[in-house]
Amino acid sequence: MPLTMKKLAEVFTDRETGLTQGHRMCPGCAAPMTVKIVLMVAKALGYEPVIGFATGCMEVSSTIFPFTSWSVPYIHNAFENVAATISGVETAYRALKKAGKIPSDKKYAFIAFGGDGGTYDIGLQALSGALERGHKMLYVLYDNEGYMNTGNQRSGSTPPGADTTTAPVGKAVAGKLQLKKNIVEIVAAHENVYAATVTPGEPMDFINKVEKALQFDGPAFIASLSPCVRFWRIDENKSVDITKLAVQTKYWPLYEVERGVYRVTRKPTSFKPVAEFVKAQGRFRLLLQRPDAEQIINELQNYVDRRWERLLAFEEATKDKPVR
Amino acid sequence: METKNLMAITGAEAAAYAMKQIEPDVVAAYPITPQTPIVEYFAKYVADGEVRTEMIPVESEHSAMSAVVGAAAAGARAMTATSAQGLALMSEIVYIASSLRLPIVMGLVNRALSAPINIHCDHSDAMMVRDSGWIQLFCEDAQEVYDLTILAVRLAEHDDVRLPVMVNQDGFIISHGVEPVEVLPDDVVKKFVGELKPIYPLLDTDHPVTYGALDLYDYYFEHKRQQIEAMKHAYRVFPQIAEEFYKISGRKYDYVEPYRMEDAEYVMVALGSSNGTIKDVVDEMRSEGKKVGLLKIWMFRPFPKPEIQRYLTARKAVVVLDRAASFGAEAPLYEAVKSALYEVAVRPLMGSFVYGLGGRDLKPEHVRYAFERAMALDLVADREEYLGLRE
Numbered sequence: 001m002p003l004t005m006k007k008l009a010e011v012f013t014d015r016e017t018g019l020t021q022g023h024r025m026c027p028g029c030a031a032p033m034t035v036k037i038v039l040m041v042a043k044a045l046g047y048e049p050v051i052g053f054a055t056g057c058m059e060v061s062s063t064i065f066p067f068t069s070w071s072v073p074y075i076h077n078a079f080e081n082v083a084a085t086i087s088g089v090e091t092a093y094r095a096l097k098k099a100g101k102i103p104s105d106k107k108y109a110f111i112a113f114g115g116d117g118g119t120y121d122i123g124l125q126a127l128s129g130a131l132e133r134g135h136k137m138l139y140v141l142y143d144n145e146g147y148m149n150t151g152n153q154r155s156g157s158t159p160p161g162a163d164t165t166t167a168p169v170g171k172a173v174a175g176k177l178q179l180k181k182n183i184v185e186i187v188a189a190h191e192n193v194y195a196a197t198v199t200p201g202e203p204m205d206f207i208n209k210v211e212k213a214l215q216f217d218g219p220a221f222i223a224s225l226s227p228c229v230r231f232w233r234i235d236e237n238k239s240v241d242i243t244k245l246a247v248q249t250k251y252w253p254l255y256e257v258e259r260g261v262y263r264v265t266r267k268p269t270s271f272k273p274v275a276e277f278v279k280a281q282g283r284f285r286l287l288l289q290r291p292d293a294e295q296i297i298n299e300l301q302n303y304v305d306r307r308w309e310r311l312l313a314f315e316e317a318t319k320d321k322p323v324r
Numbered sequence: 325m326e327t328k329n330l331m332a333i334t335g336a337e338a339a340a341y342a343m344k345q346i347e348p349d350v351v352a353a354y355p356i357t358p359q360t361p362i363v364e365y366f367a368k369y370v371a372d373g374e375v376r377t378e379m380i381p382v383e384s385e386h387s388a389m390s391a392v393v394g395a396a397a398a399g400a401r402a403m404t405a406t407s408a409q410g411l412a413l414m415s416e417i418v419y420i421a422s423s424l425r426l427p428i429v430m431g432l433v434n435r436a437l438s439a440p441i442n443i444h445c446d447h448s449d450a451m452m453v454r455d456s457g458w459i460q461l462f463c464e465d466a467q468e469v470y471d472l473t474i475l476a477v478r479l480a481e482h483d484d485v486r487l488p489v490m491v492n493q494d495g496f497i498i499s500h501g502v503e504p505v506e507v508l509p510d511d512v513v514k515k516f517v518g519e520l521k522p523i524y525p526l527l528d529t530d531h532p533v534t535y536g537a538l539d540l541y542d543y544y545f546e547h548k549r550q551q552i553e554a555m556k557h558a559y560r561v562f563p564q565i566a567e568e569f570y571k572i573s574g575r576k577y578d579y580v581e582p583y584r585m586e587d588a589e590y591v592m593v594a595l596g597s598s599n600g601t602i603k604d605v606v607d608e609m610r611s612e613g614k615k616v617g618l619l620k621i622w623m624f625r626p627f628p629k630p631e632i633q634r635y636l637t638a639r640k641a642v643v644v645l646d647r648a649a650s651f652g653a654e655a656p657l658y659e660a661v662k663s664a665l666y667e668v669a670v671r672p673l674m675g676s677f678v679y680g681l682g683g684r685d686l687k688p689e690h691v692r693y694a695f696e697r698a699m700a701l702d703l704v705a706d707r708e709e710y711l712g713l714r715e
Binding site: 048050052059060063064065066068070071072073074075076077078080081083084085086087088089090091092093094095096098099101102106108125126128129130132133 | 349350352376377378380381382383384386387390391392393394395396397398399400402416417420526527528529532533534535536537538539540543
């Protein structure tokens with residue numbers, strides 16, 4: 001029976017999720033929500049989570065020595081290598097199990113968390129290596145679209161027109177001009193994987209995908225759109241709403257790719273223009289003051305429309321045709 | 325020890341064979357010349373089912389060290405090997421491995437660092453990570469590679485130490501040269517290394533721990549101080565482990581190996597394979613009645629300062645041979661030896677010779693030349709000189 005919100009709420013009334021109170025993330029940040037949903041699903045399914053974390057906001061604010069917010073085993077190694085680190089942990093598990101050195105009745109879930117910087121950019125190689133080698137792990141990307149830990153620098157995930165400190169919107173240049181890197185397609189191209197997008201604003205979809213990812217026989221990847229209230233310049237109570245808007249504007253389509261088979265998991269009957277998503281955030285304020293704002297937003301609209309059409313076409317074309 | 329089991333193998337195979345007998349839980353590695361044969365031999369052992377080790381053929385050295393860190397933290401005995409650029413790429417995680425106090429053993433097949441690109445031996449790679457908190461052992465030949473790889477496991481995993489160990493062998497000179505190596509029976513090695521007793525393993529989910537916390541100015545310094553202390557423990561326990569190894573092998577290791585040192589007035593100090601050449605020259609010069617000797621360094625980190633002082637005090641002259649340069653400063657081994665001798669009662673005259681960069685041969689005549697300069701007392705402590713260099 002698939003997990004439900006009700007079931008999760010029941011299970012965790014008197015149980016720890018694995019991430020305790022007292023961490024020092026900003027109020028309203030979506031990253032701890034992302035982490036908690038993943039941990040709750042894992043625990044509710046009877047897994048013992050073992051966590052690897054890439055350097056980033058969530059890492060620095062949950063483990064300030066001598067404190068830790070983690071009541072499950074946790075390792076942080078460096079910025080770009082969480083996929084390789086968790087590869088080592090998962091391999092150690094297989095080796096020790098084979099040697100009879102650890103109890104074989106325990107059901108472990110090896111889960112790596114990384115931000116967009118440590119995933120789209122500097123950590124892409126380690127992620128690709130781990131996916132290709134087929135480690136049984138779940139990699140969760142919390143995508144806040146920039147290097148927020150170090151103060152809002154651009155990343156390969158930053159959308160065009162967002163104001164960041166290393167690609168600021170200025171008099172001559174409208175900030176970062178490139179589109180977001182399509183990380184899910186890069187991951188899905190490893191073929192023998194499960195890859196999906198989620199947001200904390202659509203928790204049931206999120207829960208179902210984590211369940212599927214944990215039970216997938218091979219590496220799984222989940223990308224969670226995870227707003228940074230500080231640098232997206234939104235109110236502290238708006239991070240969930242903004243992710244819903246991201247889905248409604250096709251900015252962040254919810255879908256999954258299982259061994260090459262696409263499935264769009266949310267198909268809104270009507271869409272809102274992507275301009276609504278842009279205008280709801282202060283990080284685009286400077287863009288909106290520029291004369292070319294309309295053109296940049298139109299280009300973004302054009303891109304999300306086309307991508308949506310392609311997704312539907314992929315879904316149709318790949319139905320019952322797994323690559324492996 | 326009644327029947328000697330001799331194999332004609334290279335240094336690389338000696339390292340791989342020791343790893344096979346140690347049978348670590350996890351080996352993660354990436355090929356790089358001249359380390360490659362180590363991972364190739366080991367991959368074959370895995371492919372043939374001769375070891376139960378899980379091997380991770382990673383996509384880079386950075387991931388090799390990262391995966392080994394993950395595996396060691398999980399509670400596994402984990403090993404890897406590399407050379408030069410590979411070590412440079414993994415160096416960020418090399419520091420993390422020692423700072424997380426993970427007992428990893430790594431074979432380092434010494435090779436010159438780029439640029440210009442060069443695949444041959446020098447010690448610039450090892451010296452690059454001199455201060456990374458790893459124990460560093462240097463081998464003269466394939467026998468020492470085999471022995472010290474086995475010994476390193478015990479040293480790394482000692483309760484009072486818990487630090488990673490790097491076993492250095494000279495690229496191509498040792499790694500690709502075939503030599504007779506006396507190997508121990510599998511069960512003797514297994515018994516000597518014993519079972520790893522993991523401390524705070526990640527896989528113990530009943531006792532969850534956090535590895536790699538954020539450490540600000542209120543604790544970082546104290547943790548570094550603990551690493552400094554662990555190195556002192558490594559220095560203290562090394563002779564005990566070497567003694568145990570002597571009992572199973574008949575081969576005695578120490579921080580340093582004094583060679584014809586009893587009455588030596590002119591002493592050479594060196595690391596690695598060049599010690600073999602130097603021993604030959606010492607023998608030759610001794611037969612000519614010259615009072616020369618050699619102090620070979622097995623353990624470079626922690627640096628065996630008391631032994632250096634004890635062996636070198638009151639000699640007439642000491643020449644230090646370095647296979648690495650330190651740009652803008654004195655060569656690393658020379659600097660360490662000279663610094664140690666600041667405190668002795670009677671300081672010898674000192675000379676620094678850099679040799680063999682990028683695989684340039686160290687010829688017996690070079691060694692003899694350095695000794696002759698020492699015997700003529702024609703040395704200037706502050707002047708770095710070069711052997712076998714066109715100038």
